[in-house]
Amino acid sequence: MTTRLMRAFVLTAPGKYTVHEVPAPVAAPGEAVIDVDRVGVCGTDMEFFTGAMAYLHQGHSSYPMRLGHEWAGRVAAVGAGVDPVWVGRRVMGDTMLGCGVCRRCRRGHQHVCEKRQEVGIRGERPGALAEQLAVPVTSLHVLPDSVDAVLGALVEPGGNALRAARAAAPRPGDRALVLGPGTIGLLVAMFLRAAGTEVHLMGLADNSLVFARELGFTCVWTEDSVPDLPFDAVVDASNAAHLPGLALELVEPAGRVVYVGLAGEPSGIDTRRLALKDVTAVGVLSASPGLADTIRAYADGSVDPRPLVAATIGLDQVGPVLAGDRPTGAGPGPKIHVDPRIS
Known part of the structure; x- marks a missing residue:
């Protein structure tokens, strides 16, 4: 044979x-x-x-x-x-x-x-x-x-992003900040926007921020220009080792931080700040539990990542x-x- x-x-x-x-x-x-x-x-x-x-x-x-x-x-x-x-x-x-x-x-x-x-x-x-x-x-x-x-x-990257967006527990009128406007970060932003959240994005001063604006995200910042606003959730979708700590600094007390990005070296957060701000922290590894709902979101057009x-x-x-x-x-x-x- x-x-x-x-x-x-x-x-x-x-x-x-x-x-x-x-x-x-x-x-x-x-x-x-x-x-x-x-x-x-x-x-x-x-x-x-x-x-x-x-x-x-x-x-x-x-x-x-x-x-x-x-x-x-x-x-x-x-x-x-x-x-x-x-x-x-x-x-x-x-x-x-x-x-x-x-x-x-x-x-x-x-x-x-x-x-x-x-x-x-x-x-x-x-x-x-x-x-x-x-x-x-x-x-x-x-x-x-x-x-x-x-x-x-x-769908696979979308499932990761959907889980991260849901972990932020968005409610209509909430304000969320996404760190890192790469594929996952932009997908997280799309799912948060579809949930009625006011979405802000933070990244480097390059074409990625210009592209984010082209996708309709008007609140786009660099690290030194993030406005002093109460963010109900901060999602770290970056690969920068210092941004998990910054996410904790920027989130509103009693808010949520979500970690879906992975740095190439260990990152650290101050758990004292986590406890004293009464913040909920969630890590997201896989798309698996979010695949079916991601397909539905793409099918009904509520999120279009093309x-x-x-x-x-x-x-x-x-x-x-x-x-x-x-x-x-x-x-x-x-x-x-x-x-x-x-x-």
Whole structure:
């Protein structure tokens, strides 16, 4: 029997990669094989490219590896025990794949399972930077017709952002400050705006702030120009180690701080200030509990993140993008998408 081949982007070492043919996946029992339509390039992928990703040093990941965890596609085949009705469905998938039997999984917290795999990230589960990938059918979410492939590949980052926005517990008339106008920060701002919150954004004095204004966010600041206003919630969606502490300083007493960004080095907060201000602090790791509601928000148009996508490239252009190059003709948005079918 001849082994089917497909093209894939394979990261072989820090800064080293190849695009070549690899064996196409075969659906194991309980799995589905997906024809990939779109994949988002994420900051996590860039950390693997540089070798800075903590999982590499903790033994959870190793080279060679296939990246890609923000994806949308169509079910091409299913394995034993899977209803064939799945074939042909347009889907996206959860990144976090718990073991299914531990206490955390049984309590519905599979995204923090100690033995979890993460698609394209952890546990040698290949990602979507390829023409096809295989995942458990239980991880799939069906995409309605109104959620195209571009939106489908934005569901995973959107789920993280939705959870962060909800953790801010917004009420109509509340004022929230989002630190970091990257993909996640802008998505958080969109979900907060949809909830009726007065949204402020803080970032560096560069094109990201100009782009935020183009998205309709008029209250946009740099760190030295944030106004002296009561912020009922502050969401840190940055990678700056000092901003978690600043979030705590800026939030209103009895407010909420939400940490969804990750710095490359340890950050600190003064828990005395946390207690004396009676502040609630929430950390957000995963999109998993927010995926279904994110799809609904995209489907009904209450949140439309399409403008965040600056360009769509092929597999051969992924390496330069991970190295920091901007595709020729890219728009102002922070997100780059990949279509594995582009040659």
